[in-house]
Amino acid sequence: MRSLVLAAAALLACGSARAADTDPVKVGLIVTLSGPGAVLGQQARDGFNLALAERGGMLGGRKAEVVVVDDQLKPQLAADEAKRLVASDEVEFVVGPIFSNVLGAIFKPVTQAGVILISPNAGSSVYAGKECSPDFFVTSYENNQVHAVLGEYAQQQGYRRAFLMAPNYQAGKDAIAGFKSRFKGEIVEEDFVPLTQVDFQPDLSRIAAAKPDVIFAFMPGGLGVALVKQFRQAGLADQIPFLSAFTVDESTLPAEKDAALGLYGGMTWAPDMDNAANKKFVADFLAAYHYVPGSYAMQAYDAGQAIDAALNKTGGSTADKAKLRAAMRAADFRSPRGPFKFNTNGYPIQDFYLVKAAKRPDGLYETEIVQKVFSSQADSFAQECPLR
């Protein structure tokens, strides 16, 4: 009996420790830092750390303590780590992850523990609709939106025949579906390649023979690097407009270099955006980490800014859950992408742009804004979310 009382006392002590405003605010950062996806996790970690560094290591006036976890792109490992973060590290916020399958693993362990979860990249449609949570926020986008941007642009340009390429797995199928949700022309071919594809030459020969008006490709990571280089070497880059998602961005441009110049992508932001918050973000990031930030870094930076803004509103306290959620929802910070709001489901309402790969005066590569495609766009699942 006595030990039970002691245990209860210890539990109470824990509970009150979590709420104390003078202690450091603890944030768990779950991103992929090993394996092929590590470059994205590195960007996110650096972006988040920059938000902290710009505030002297403080979030909402409290000293911040960040626990960085490498999920190794293993959902089970990520779930265990997420449970550990909320249970024994007693973090007040979790920021992560990069990949949607990892989000599926950590969503419940974090939100059911009543801890705020902020995804700096993964934006599955699953949690935008019926399964939304008041404790879940996304600083990127709902996954389908980026592909829809390119479909919409192709439609606006009046392209009639499109050749679509994606790896043969769920995200690839979603990408093709996202593009087709806006593009109404003829689909010459839906080319699903194995995730381990090395040589794109046969696909490029079919493109050369089919002579489509436009190409849409979703080839993340190394696949994109290989495709872009081979596309340029085959002499097609000057002939057919190349629209892509996650294929030509700051994570792959250092390898694609000149081969990618003039190829298009879709995003909510680009490093050349002309506003004060963005200029500061990009300059500080380059000075601190010596590479051009991509959307992954910008979104994690905004996750840090979102926590800071929320804690500023609550006076640093996370004790009152309703107050904290409302403060998070307010999104009272300046995003480098310009206008930014959280919708009722915790996903952003924001603008989407067509971007283009370009070489900077300093010799580094970046994407640059070409034109706006969607204004203040919310995702199409938000109505299904019961939160108001």
Added chain:
Amino acid sequence: MALWLVQALNGIGFGVLLFLIAAGLTLVFGVMDLVNLAHGVQYMLGAYCAVVGAQLTGSFAAALLIAVAGALAGGVILERLVLRPLLGRSHLQQVLGTYGLILLLEEGARAIFGPAPLSLGLPAMLDWSLRLPGGSTYPVYRLFLIGAGLVVALALWLAIDHTRTGMRLRAGAANPVMLSALGVDTGRLFGLVLIAGAVLAGFAGALAAPIVSVEPGMGGAVLILGFVVIVLGGTGSMRGAFLGALLVGLMDTVGRGALSALLGAVLSPAAARQAGPALASMLIYLMMAAVLALRPGGLLPSPARA
């Protein structure tokens, strides 16, 4: 029709690249019965050395030389520290040991060069494309790749079939104990083979670097294809590796095109779209299974092992 010819050329091009990768693998597996999963990371090592070489010298030719030198140095170190002690052990131990090398070297590359993919540019001389009749184009670098692969194939054939060392290699593959009893230093001979395997892998990596993404995991995909090639051709058989590589290359291009045409003819478009990609990625493995069932020793087994 023109497309089919271009696809056949593509198949040969990819096949030659696969041959460059499989040649070292089959040499090591055939002569010494060593399952070397680290062949893929030796390929990666060559690619990284080429990138570094190009950054240092600005010349593609020098980058290739530096890659070969780097692969040689890496081969010597791995041979001494890891591969030689694994000779004569069970295949399971070899698989575990060389798998450990994959983890170690991939994470090592990530620690040194970072997780972001790197790339190797092409010299202007090779960076243009040929106009083919029928309006399609063909990158000149692919022709260079095919040429380089044929030169390597010829050199290997001469070295294995027409030199004294080659004769000893063939003898060593058939009966190492007898060869040793005849006074040949088999330890040195086998060391040479391991290093040659590493150099071949590194050279393949350097040649592939301008068309693929140079990143820590790059060896994985080609290692699997390399094993398919040597199983198809017959382990230890250089001619088999050449044939197997061309078959895999052609199956991946012409076969895939034929398959989608065939599926389109017999199935509804929606069903063909569903089944096509799945079947296409299985094609080469189905071919391997068929060869294993009909000719378990491979298409052109090495006479020494028959």
